[in-house]
Amino acid sequence: MRPSVLKYVRVRDYLRSLVTHELDVGDAIPSERLLCERFGVSRMTVRQAVDALVVEGLLEREQGRGTFVAPAKLDLEVRLSSFGEEMARRGMVASSRVIAAEVVPATPDVADALDLLPGESVHHLHRVRYADGEPMAIEQSWVPQLLVPGLFDDGPPASIYGELRAVGLEPDWGEDTVAASEVDAQGAAMLGLRAGAAVLRLARRTFAGQTACVYSRSSYRADRYVLWVPLRAPRRPLTPRRSAGDGAVPDGPVERGVDVTT
Template structure:
């Protein structure tokens, strides 16, 4: 039976010490490998199952471990890097050699509400194209995205289905080229809708990103709200000096 080191600061919480031990345990394991059960870990490290549960929950929230009800806890795949620049979800996935896909939940033309109108600088009630999708990487749902685009876009559904990339379709088929984007990122906890759409647990960490995109003339051409799984994404912002 293993025990956690007694040489550490006594003020360090037991669950945190165990968390460090488990990180060492999984360091060389392949993604998808099941780890021992809570009971087995409690026995191995001579601690309570409550302590084990707290350590495991934090590692799941941080994306180091994954958990499927009834199947156990496993080593998670590395996080997907999402580079916030003039690229799309599809572009970022492709650059990392990952397969991206989308499930369209809604695609329609609606009257813009007050919030959408304010961001797209339109009169309230003006028509906007609303695209709601689940974004997937290697078949796993990782983000829920709703985009609003000014006006009606003829044959948009078929063109998007052929390409998959919103920015590619806007540029190639509608002459709309993104020249500038502004992203606002905040954190949130998963609610019932997120649980249903992304297959995560209640209270799981989320990254919520609002993107406002403008064309070369400074006109807003896209406003998008994206909810990313905090356990599976990390964001990188690249800024070049003007000097």
């Protein structure tokens, strides 16, 4: 290993240990000058080490203020649970801000995902999801009106999955698609991000048996989530599946995906 690379690694590993064992979220890291003096390196070497930890999500820069310990990222994992249940599992308090709760005609893409005809009535719930008061995701969900006619009778429900269980529909499997994207100005305002910041866009079809009961699209803050997917050998050959938008009706649970709580 070249000496210049070794110096960069020493600074990076020192900062990583400092963040992990000594500093708290929001604490500032030592200044570039102090790090240069401690390790006998140039400012460029220190900046390279800090840049690496910013990319990892351990540190975050605030223009004009400095570099600070970033909040720990939450893992997205395979799980069919409500947002409230998932946050409670992590010891966090969940809440929501409702943007829209209405019955609307299903657009062609929503109709395909829910095995409906375009124009059939669906419940549409648009929310910003919070954990401990911090915005985590923007979520839109669609539920066939025929499955739960009174879904909005008492106002927007805290948990769509809970309402489905109340009418005898137990969400027991689903399939997800995941893509990296950039948030637009409107979404950035909702999530407290700058326009163009990275988000994870997740689309899910949720099933109760063979009934497609929820279709959701969510944008999760990439600075607060890391994708975590457990892998295992398939018990049977997996056949290629078409995307949710082209009307495919799966035969059963898909052995892949990440958590999109609803």
